[in-house]
Amino acid sequence: MKGKLGILVLIIFAAILVLLFIALLFLYLYPGIGKTPTVAQRASYLERTIHFDGKKFSNAEKSFKTITGTINKKSDRAKPADIVPVIKSESIPDAEEGKMYVTWLGHSSTLVQMGNKNILIDPVLKTYASPVTFTGSKRFSELAIEPEHLPDIDVLLISHDHYDHLDYQTVMTIDGKVKNYIVPLGVESYLLGWGIGEDKIHVVSWWDEVSLDGITFTSTPAQHYSSRNPLLSNTTWWTGYYFQNDTHSVYYTGDSGYCDAFREIGERFSQVDLALIESGQYDNGWSGTHMFPEESVQAAADVNAKWFIPVHWGAFVLANHAWDEPVSRTAQIAADQNMQEATPMIGQRVDYSKISSYQDQWWKSID
Numbered sequence: 001m002k003g004k005l006g007i008l009v010l011i012i013f014a015a016i017l018v019l020l021f022i023a024l025l026f027l028y029l030y031p032g033i034g035k036t037p038t039v040a041q042r043a044s045y046l047e048r049t050i051h052f053d054g055k056k057f058s059n060a061e062k063s064f065k066t067i068t069g070t071i072n073k074k075s076d077r078a079k080p081a082d083i084v085p086v087i088k089s090e091s092i093p094d095a096e097e098g099k100m101y102v103t104w105l106g107h108s109s110t111l112v113q114m115g116n117k118n119i120l121i122d123p124v125l126k127t128y129a130s131p132v133t134f135t136g137s138k139r140f141s142e143l144a145i146e147p148e149h150l151p152d153i154d155v156l157l158i159s160h161d162h163y164d165h166l167d168y169q170t171v172m173t174i175d176g177k178v179k180n181y182i183v184p185l186g187v188e189s190y191l192l193g194w195g196i197g198e199d200k201i202h203v204v205s206w207w208d209e210v211s212l213d214g215i216t217f218t219s220t221p222a223q224h225y226s227s228r229n230p231l232l233s234n235t236t237w238w239t240g241y242y243f244q245n246d247t248h249s250v251y252y253t254g255d256s257g258y259c260d261a262f263r264e265i266g267e268r269f270s271q272v273d274l275a276l277i278e279s280g281q282y283d284n285g286w287s288g289t290h291m292f293p294e295e296s297v298q299a300a301a302d303v304n305a306k307w308f309i310p311v312h313w314g315a316f317v318l319a320n321h322a323w324d325e326p327v328s329r330t331a332q333i334a335a336d337q338n339m340q341e342a343t344p345m346i347g348q349r350v351d352y353s354k355i356s357s358y359q360d361q362w363w364k365s366i367d
Contacts, residue, residue: 032131032168033228034161035193036235037186045185048205049237056234057186059223061259064288066225071285077322081367084141084314087347090149094118100248100352102274104344105144106315107164110252110276114245117154117213121241121252121276122165123147123174129164129316131228136163137316140323144347147173154213158183159254160238161190161226164316168194182210182217186226186236206239217243220265222256224289242269248352251303252276255312257288258295262302274352275305280313280326290319293329297339307340307355314346324363331361 037045045052051060058064086106095101095113103111105125112119125147130136147170156178158166166187175196182202183191191201202210204219211217220240227233240254242265251265251272266272279296290312291299300308313326322328327343334341342358344350350358 030131031194034168034190036229036232037189041186041189045205048185051206051237052185057226057237058234059225059259060221060261061223064223064257066289067285068287069284072283072320074320075322075325077324077367078317078320079140080323084366085345085362086142086144087345087349088142089145089347089349092145092149092151092349094151098247100250100273102250102276102309102344102350102352103144103348104276104309104311104346104350106139106141106346107313108159108255108276108278108311110311111150112243112250114215114248114250117215117245118151119215119243119250120150120153120156120174120178122157122159122254123150123170124164124167124315125150125170125173126167129167129318131163131168133169137318139315140317141315141346150174150177153178155180155182155215155217157181157217157241157243157252158187159222159240159252160184160224161187161228161236162255163228164318165255166190166228171196180212182219182241184219184237184239189236190228204239205237215243215245217241220251221259221261222254223259223261224255224257240265242272244269249273250276251305252311253278253291253299255290256299258291258299262299266303270304272303272305273307274355275300275303275308276311277305277308277330278312279310279330280321281316281318282321282326283319293326294333296326296330297333297337297341300334300339300341301337305339307342307352308334309342309344309350324366327363328361 094116097115101113108122110121128136188203224238242251277296282290344358
């Protein structure tokens with residue numbers, strides 16, 4: 001009896017070891033997770049920022065903690081019971097010279113069109129925000145546009161490596177349309193590992209500038225963290241972006257907790273025509289990494305935004321608040337503080353010259 005029990009224990013132990021080995025192979029070899037920076041790449045980062053110690057990146061505020069408190073209770077409306085209205089398109093035309101259009105595609109994915117230049121931000125255009133196509137956080141709103149129907153992209157901006165911002169399947173589907181990528185330090189390792197040409201990739205540290213086709217892009221500080229492999233954290237950096245041409249300027253926060261960087265951005269650039277402000281997926285448990293609505297509105301004020309659009313909501317359940325709480329709260333706070341907020345539907349193409357007409361509180365009719 002004891003002999004049989006011992007054999008059974010050995011079989012179970014061997015099975016566990018095999019499963020662990022398969023899991024490790026998946027984490028380090030599966031392309032959807034991607035390759036981490038090489039030794040040579042890490043050495044180069046030391047010359048480009050003081051916020052890298054040779055292994056990991058850090059935030060400007062050294063007291064920052066990823067997990068900061070007790071997790072909030074889950075709302076019974078974390079996911080909508082009704083269908084979320086989406087304006088679906090099979091194509092998006094270029095903007096006219098001197099005009100700007102913005103199409104929010106759900107969560108943080110956004111297409112900004114400055115004249116005939118198309119700038120795509122953090123595209124995740126698939127069912128799940130995860131390294132695979134069959135499980136993970138499932139999208140509760142339909143896609144506004146299939147990735148293959150996007151227009152040619154002059155610049156694709158990636159803010160950081162989390163799966164709800166950098167998606168392997170989306171990037172590989174649209175790479176043939178993309179002329180340039182701008183990514184923070186470390187994120188180039190994923191793109192290069194996916195076979196994307198090095199000549200297309202512009203790697204930035206905070207406050208670096210890249211000028212492309214008449215538009216200047218500046219990497220801006222953010223307060224966040226990174227990880228695609230749960231065994232490796234902060235091996236790549238995170239950023240926001242400010243970009244402008246002769247006519248318009250846009251600022252995108254990326255994912256960020258509220259911090260002093262917003263006031264510094266406001267001082268450097270004096271005014272922002274449109275700010276895409278992270279608002280959603282917040283919780284007391286990680287209050288340093290995502291902004292609550294009150295902080296989102298304050299961030300828009302700090303950067304001197306003429307108008308702002310709340311993003312990082314409307315697609316995936318990554319926190320416990322009600323699905324529409326981010327936009328409901330920012331709308332009320334913005335009204336109380338006389339801040340100008342636009343709230344387009346997912347897929348609605350916003351003509352910036354008429355942005356004041358995109359303020360319908362459409363989510364109120366959805367349970």
